[in-house]
Amino acid sequence: MKLTGAEIIMECLLRENVDVLFGYPGGAILPTYDAMTKYPQIHHVLVRHEQGAAHMADGYARATGKVGVAIATSGPGATNLVTGIATALMDSSPIVCITGQVGRAAIGSDAFQETDVTGVTLPVTKHNYLVMDVEELAYTIREAFHIARTGRPGPVLIDIPKDVQIASTEFMYPDGEIILPGYQPPLEANADDVDAATKLINQAKRPVILAGHGIIMSSAMQELRELSERANIPVALTLLGKGGFPESHPLSLGMMGMHGSAACNWAIQESDLLIALGMRFDDRVTGNLDTYAINAKKIHVDIDPSELNKNVKVDIGIAGDLKTVIRQLLPQIQPSNHSEWIGRIRNWQEDANQRDIIHAETNSTLLAAQVINDLWKYTDGNAITVTDVGQHQMLEAQYYPHERPQTMITSGGLGTMGFGLPAAMGAKIGVPDQEVWAIVGDGGFQMTLFELATAVQENIDINIAIINNGFLGMVRQWQEFFYEERYHATPMHNPDFCKLAEAYSIPSMRVTNREQVEESVKFARSIKGPTLIDYVVEKHDIVYPMVPAGADLHNMILRPTTQTDEE
Amino acid sequence: MSEQESTKHTIMALVENKPGVLNRVASLFRRRNFNVDSLTVGRTHRPGVSRMTIVVDSQRADVRKIANNLYKLVNVIDVKILSDKPHVSRDLALIKVRTNNADSRNAVTTICERYPARIVDIGTEVAILEITAQEDVVEEMINQLQPIGIVEMIRTGIVAMGRGVRIHDTEYESPLSAIGSHKNGYHV
Structure with a gap:
């Protein structure tokens, strides 16, 4: 059967058991978007920025163990994916990114929305391809998924010129053995x-x-x-x-x-x-x-x-x-x-226990560690938590113990702020029957908050916990310890997050003391669709213990044993 | 700079002859902060397979680390450290020298006789010499030629092969060449 390149892409995605694409259309990828209309089995999630698409594919991959797929147009569409691709590479997450490219004849001419995408993504992908012949398309896609998911998994990008998507050829799915002589991941020890x-x-x-x-x-x-x-x-x-x-x-x-x-x-x-x-x-x-x-x-x-x-x-x-x-x-x-x-x-461990902030008496302030530990308690420690990057991320790691795999999703290697919200959405789409919490800081949340619109459009049932201290808290912590408390460029003047949620028609709640945390979890769980909780926490909190960068691992800065020690 | 003498290592890599492979290797060396002394690439007797000889200064990075990272590239079929064992290595240089009088012409002829070199072009003003030898021999001849007056020079960089029956080859032929792609022939 003769198929266009665009149809071949969709046929190959079907055979890779892809059920969802995270993407954003544009000129050079339009033939493929048009072909999507014939493949209703594959759902397309329209993001608000391509970075979100890459993070969603990543979150989906980490929650399911399957390959996540992001799709974008040429030029700016593709370059917007880069942060998400680099994030996936550093954390060995299997994603495949498909990008449109300008027509073959225009490549190298600085055409409208042209970027050397394989060049740009070369150092941040496990492997990438520019498909210059429709005959190679099916095999390339199969190879790309194989490379993404096997060995040490990682992101693979396939750049496909517009006229290759339009060109047609006899389609035969290459289901034989994949021959990659230079790619044989090791299996067993001698x-x-x-x-x-x-x-x-x-x-x-x-x-x-x-x-x-x-x-x-x-x-x-x-x-x-x-x-x-x-x-x-x-x-x-x-x-x-x-x-x-x-x-x-x-x-x-x-x-x-x-x-x-x-x-x-x-x-x-x-x-x-x-x-x-x-x-x-x-x-x-x-x-x-x-x-x-x-x-x-x-x-x-x-x-x-x-x-x-x-x-x-x-x-x-x-x-x-x-x-x-x-x-x-x-x-x-x-x-x-x-x-x-x-x-x-x-x-x-006993010594650490005594210092633990969880046991600290708090007057009226809400402490981030307590919020996260309470989230653990009231979700029975059974939710999938997806964090952003910073103090809340480290507190999650300390105060939300996990019992089973694929339930803690975070940008570890690259430390990508803005990862949390879109990755949580991707995770929820991958495992819809599980409770998913995006635990984000007020800084990172604002890097990708526009994906709230995607969450509403797709009615993605995630709970967003903003650990809001009005500071870029981790940077502030470094300034406190290592820069003589010069808090330059770390205080944040934030919008009213509940009003913001309201603008997106997202139910929300503000929490300012510990008694409200349980209620907020009940509230979030009661709503089908996205909810947002603004936890207004202590501004000057510190994540302990801390090994200063480059210091000896045993020389940690420990939390003082009582609160009075601190003052 | 350290007083320590630099340690050179020679690595051979069999690579798929696909667009961008040279770029992938170069990008790897740059981003891992490995120092390349020379890198050469050329075809082999197998269609679709090229071979690189890479000389690195391993004072800054362990040569095994470099080999492991090279092998990680999907298009790199095999990697061997040649300098671990006996091997043959050759560098080729084309050297243009000023030969506008009898003394210089005589001197050049004498030097060429002492080295595996020959005169491949000569005119009234200049001559081009070609030498193919081990890198240090090439260096030595260049030093001899300096006083006569080198006006232009190009070296290929080192190509190397392990001695004896240690055979670094692959059975591989590109599956895509079977379906008639890569019509443009040779690209790295």
């Missing part, structure tokens, strides 16, 4: 590495597992749990690893790193063996590399060989799929209780 790694694990007196996003992407939760429980090895999570190991589990240490729990960071620094699984020793996780876990041997398992020995020199580096590799390790792991080690960690 026997020698398995022996060496298990030997180290069995000898260790003070082991810690560092579990990252890879656990979730490889669906290795059960395997991780078996490994941890069999030898009583405590598990520290990265920000993106949250959900990979139940935080209510006695062996959970919570989050590691710059704003990680103090007990967790001390355990890492004192350990004699780090077992790093699907994480990449980011600088926010290690602090000063020269003093990072200096007495520990290190085993690192990651599907991306270029991550091994990148930041931290390891004793055993295994490139492979985590689920497979942990299964290879398990039979040789000897039971152990590590009771002395666990006891030391319990003492550190």
Whole structure:
């Protein structure tokens, strides 16, 4: 059957089980938008800015494990995607972006809305394509989805000139094997590495597992749990690893790193063996590399060989799929209780508990940590939370424990403000039967708040919690600690968020004291469709503990034990 | 600058002969802050497969890190560090020297006899010499020629191959070449 390029795109998307596209039309992609009318099985969500489309595709991908798809026109449409693509790359999120390009004859002529999109996105995609021949289109799309979802997942962009969308050819779906000689993600560990790694694990007196996003992407939760429980090895999570190991589990240490729990960071620094699984020793996780876990041997398992020995020199580096590799390790792991080690960690945890702000008496002010912990309580810890970037994000990581994978969605690597709202919308579309909360700061929210219109148009049932302190709080925190309290360019003069919601016909509520939090959750849950809660919180709050950038991981700034200490 | 002597490493990469591959490799080196000494690329005996020889100064980045990152590129089929083991490496230079008197002509002829070099063009004012040799031999001849007067020079950069039966090849042929695309032939 002869089909146009545009129809081939839609046919291929159908075969990739794509049920939703996040996009924005424009001249160079119009043939494809026209072809969409013949494919009602694929729903199109009209965003208000292409960055939103990329973040929605990303949120959808992280909540479902499927590939998210964003579509945009040439030039500005495509360049607006870039922040979203870079976000997906840093967090290994599988998305495919389809962009229109000017006609082939016009490429290179500085035509209207022409940008070298494959050039612009080259460093922020896992791979990208410019399809110059309609004959190559179907195969390219298939390859793109394969690359996006396999190995270390990531964003793939396909740039398609307008006349390639219009040209027609005999359509035959290339359902044979994908031949990519230079792309063979590693799967399993070799026997020698398995022996060496298990030997180290069995000898260790003070082991810690560092579990990252890879656990979730490889669906290795059960395997991780078996490994941890069999030898009583405590598990520290990265920000993106949250959900990979139940935080209510006695062996959970919570989050590691710059704003990680103090007990967790001390355990890492004192350990004699780090077992790093699907994480990449980011600088926010290690602090000063020269003093990072200096007495520990290190085993690192990651599907991306270029991550091994990148930041931290390891004793055993295994490139492979985590689920497979942990299964290879398990039979040789000897039971152990590590009771002395666990006891030391319990003492550190006790100290942290005493400092915890949750137990602090508050007069009349609402504290962000309490809001988030109450959200956890009243949503039974069972919601999907999608955060933005900043203090509220770190507080979410500390005060909203997650028990299952794909329930905590956040921009970890790139730290993209404006991610929260659109990503939450994408997540909700992906898993409509789950409760989704966008937890955002007043700063980040305003970077993409125009997507409220999309939420209304699509009636996306998300609850938006604005943790509103009238400041760019995390920057303010750095100014307080490291710039002698010169709060330049961090106070925010905000609109009335409830009135703003009203303009979009979104039900809203303002919360100024802790007693109202429960009611606000009930209110948000009672409404089918988007709701917005403006939590007006203490302006001068600080996220503790904090490892200053580049400092030793064990040298954290801790919250004073009582409020009077602080003054 | 450090007093330490720089360590050069030679990497070979088999790549799919597709548009933008050179750009992808160059972009990788730039964004990972790896230093390239020389990079050459050319066809192989397999349609659709090109081969790069990349010489890096690994004082700033571990050569294995570079190789791992190169291999991560989808269009890179295989990567090997050649300088780990015995290998043959060659650099080609075209050097234009001033030969406007008998002394200089004699000197050039003598130098060419001492090196794997030959005169490929000569006129009343200048001559073009061609040398193909290991990089240090090329350097040495250039130094010899300096006093005579080099007026123009171009070097190809290093191409290298492992010695013996270590064969770096691929069975791969582009699936797209089978359906008649890449009509424009060679692009990197």
